[in-house]
Amino acid sequence: MKDVLHELLQHALETLHRRGEIAGTPPAAYVIERTRSRKHGDFACNAAMLLAKPLGRRPREVAETLAAALPENPQVERVEIAGPGFINFFLADAAFHAELRRVFAEGAHYGHNRSGGGQTVGVEFVSANPTGPLHVGHGRAAAIGDSLCRLLTATGWKAVREFYCNDAGAQVHNFALSVQARIRGIGPDDPRWPADGYRGEYVRDIARAYLAGETVHAGRDAFTSPRDPDDLEAIRHFAVLWQRREQEEDLHAFGVDFDVYFLESALRNEGKVEQTVDRIVAEGHAYESEGALWLKSTDFGDDKDRVMRKSDGSYTYFVPDVAYHLSKWERGYRRAITELGADHHGSLARVRAGLQALDAGIPEGWPEYVLHQMVTVMKGGSEVKISKRAGSYVTLRDLIDEAGRDATRYFLVARKGDSQLVFDIDLARAQTNDNPVYYIQYAHARVCSVERQMHERGFVFERGPALKHLDRLDSPHARALLVEISRFPEGVEAAAGNLEPHLLAQYLRELAYAFHTWYNAEQFLVDDEAQRNARVALAFAARQVLANGLELLGVSAPETM
């Protein structure tokens, strides 16, 4: 919709330029945006105010000149100059009717675009250690990351969901020791319990399964327990696979399925970590000091140099991260997005510095990062402390079981990532209208109900004829809904472009509001056939957009509530 206005303005600017009326001014970075108030029309443009300064003319005067140069267009009813120099566009109803026809023509693809040009983007998210169940924070990562992938796919990208599994570090060793202790019947209160062991009850479940000789499957891997309490390597293998399976099941129940599970152990086994370090050394961005090997990360914007290889010969954690990101580059992700908890933002500069030090032609801003702040969990009016090692924390599984997948997903994705989130379990579990997701889903279900009623009463909806009578949608409430529907493509573009899925969640609430208001104001199934068909068409279009939007959030669109 906006495109038409951009063309008109571009045309006007060129005309004025030719006439020399705005000579010498650079192409202004003007914007065309939705107005807040109907009084200001449907769209407003700030071009005149930006041009006024370099021209040394009054903004409103420039606006007049600009408006006068705008070509006629059937989509635009009239143009007004207002306020400090806004050019306000009042669109003809026909413009919104055309948009409604697009909804029907494009169906499940309405709102999508091809701006990604079919390019691949690797999106890494969750990437939890395989040492315990997923918690709320991982849930937020999953909800944000998956919605991002859906949004990127909808805007023409080929999004690949990737999970990086740290199955080779010290934490995993710790974890294996904890399981081994449990196998031997040693509990966390026992003096023989390993330092920094994982105290959670789930560790005991794993020990039990190991002793029973069970076989665990995760992804394409499988492993059968040899039941030997002394075989730490077997225990590690078994326990990691067990956790991977648990995490995959939880994520699947959450509606999140990854395309690639990338194992840190594979990276190490293939010697990629050493190769990465060697390459950095060869490029001259490393030095030895105090018995350790350092990366000169200060050459690349980090605030201090970082140890890569400790004096004991092992690597610091970020080196595999660099190797992993290099593998992303080598696997062809010319665009990559890494979604992380903000508590890891310190590693960001390090990884980017490491990548630059490789001199592999990786652009400075690669990969892009999307961070989310902490989630605080409230239960019974007080905060639940999250401590993996102590084993007391709220799992993603708990949330799904208590609040349902839809509410949990919506709740976790509906807020901007860079503010902290309070997840009130009692609220989410209450299943009342405190949960905005029901409000949106209800709008969808209501249209489905109308359709059922329509059939029961023997009315038939024919799209073709119905779309010829859209001028019967003449009430303010109907128009407001038409406007909301037409905003959807812009909402998708904004959410995908800014990597902020919460914008879409916000939009859907507004769309649902416009629908409910209209629903309460007008009867759809009236005897007047043209009137009825026009309204049913609008209702169906609203349902389509609600469904498309919910799909992008990974939330279901139920036919009944």
Added chain:
RNA sequence: GCGCCCGUAGCUCAACCGGAUAGAGCAUCGGCCUUCUAAGCCGACGGUUGCUGGUUCGAGUCCAGUCGGGCGCGCCA
């Protein structure tokens, strides 16, 4: 001490990379179901956008400072 994020209605949060009169939900109060689902709608109440300066036609948004909260600053991951 240094770096990053946040501070908006009583509570939880929006505000489209500077726009016009800062918006929703919850809570509180008052209305609307013999008509397509009341998980809904309509109305009222509620604000010096933490504070102080600055930049400009215009600032919740940008800059400086300040206060408060969170996170990070390891040869931990």
